[in-house]
Amino acid sequence: MTREPPSILLAAGGTGGHLFPAFALAEELGRRGFPVDLVTDMRGDRYGTGFPARAVYRLPAATPGSKRNPIALAKASLTLLRGIRQARALLRTLKPAAVVGFGGYPTIPPLVGAWMLGIPSIIHEQNAVLGRANRALARPAAAIATSFRKTRKLDGPLAEKARFTGNPVRGAVIEAAKIPYPPLAPEGPLRLLVFGGSQGARFFSDAVPPALAMLPEPLRRRLKLVQQARPEDIDAVRAAIAAAGIDAEIAPFFKGLPEIMAESHLIVARAGASSVAELAVIGRPSILVPLPHSLDSDQLENATNLAESGGSWCIEQKDLSPARLATEIGRLLGAPETLAAAAARAKAQGQAQAVGLLADLVQDVIGGESALRR
Known part of the structure; x- marks a missing residue:
């Protein structure tokens, strides 16, 4: 029976x-x-x-x-x-x-x-x-x-x-992983995603707008930014990004985040375990900024693991000024072969x-x- x-x-x-x-x-x-x-x-x-x-x-x-x-x-x-x-x-x-x-x-x-x-x-x-x-x-x-x-x-x-x-x-991440890394056309859009989770969005709200404003105007004109920000920061982030002449979508949460990740050329994020796992499975290059002072430095360990594979760049928050962030984003968005290689290396780490x-x-x-x- x-x-x-x-x-x-x-x-x-x-x-x-x-x-x-x-x-x-x-x-x-x-x-x-x-x-x-x-x-x-x-x-x-x-x-x-x-x-x-x-x-x-x-x-x-x-x-x-x-x-x-x-x-x-x-x-x-x-x-x-x-x-x-x-x-x-x-x-x-x-x-x-x-x-x-x-x-x-x-x-x-x-x-x-x-x-x-x-x-x-x-x-x-x-x-x-x-x-x-x-x-x-x-x-x-x-x-x-x-x-x-x-x-x-x-x-x-x-x-x-x-x-x-x-x-x-999640299944949505597995589906997003089927999307090939988007090609970077010489004059095409540059899709940048920034998300930080509940504990990281404030730092990115403070650091990302001035960093992007430092980019050369031709690069800013091509940028398509999607950024997570806390509700209390949204108006200020939108105003700063608009003043820099950048096309952006700013919100506190994106329900379809896996698909947005798959459509992105470069991602700036914290190094929480799920974020790192999803970046690897989907296979997207990233600048990871571990949450400082986290218990046992778990985010630093997570980021280091992916960075050592060549699929990411790990920069600790204490070392990441807006000027440094602008330099890194500009350098990477200007190097399509580097980003494509990092995407492949990240995907090789995916489980x-x-x-x-x-x-x-x-x-x-x-x-x-x-x-x-x-």
Whole structure:
């Protein structure tokens, strides 16, 4: 007698770096016949992705602050304990075959709850450094999926549970990857994309307009700029870009970002894990500016990995003045062969099969293909 396939619970915080790979895995598990539920924090799906889950549940979570602030630490701990209690109740109701966490403190309640109830867990690390929450959850996990072949702070007994899968990207990214790198005609448009995520758009709003204003007028006339900016910065960015005589689209969020990436000749971005994975799968040259002061310098590690392949140029924010940015953008947009070569090298680093490998790992943990026939 054929039974219904077991469900899988995914746990991800409300940032794109955590939600996008979870989204990709949900799509793939759905194609394989597994019902999928999502548990996230109170930020929820603020990226408007329409997460492909049977249901989305929200649990309280908090990031523990510094030990120097015992009151904040106590409040965060109480919030996490409340989240764990609610997670246990939810897990008893859903009875998933496994819980897959994508890092960040919002994954602690459901994964700790899974450990307490004897439900196998898998953690996925998007960055080139094992994150702090994932370090706390790694020991009881059944398996650890990694996005890079070498992941710092993953050693000893933990390394034995690691499997390289790559960082899953959404179906929209896979579709965008089918678009060839656009040729750079001698007098044709030069398509520049700038995006920075929630923590990076402010810097780019301050640095990009004056940098582009320094470019030679013939180059500015050919520029087609798409730039992400915070709502409070949009008017100022639009005014500065218009004063430079540049055709631009400025918005706080672009829902069809993968297609815009594919249409771009050059991209300036932060080095979050999902951004780097998508740049590689689509195969587009980029100037990566890692978020400074990020925990464990994870964005610097991510950017360095892609830059070492020749698919990107990594410049730390402390070294990137508007004048330096203008020099780099002007140099690269004036070198079509360099950009095309970097696009090919970036694409060679892409892991388009990552989502399938991660889904295979989930099936291995819950009992392989037989899970669909129980």
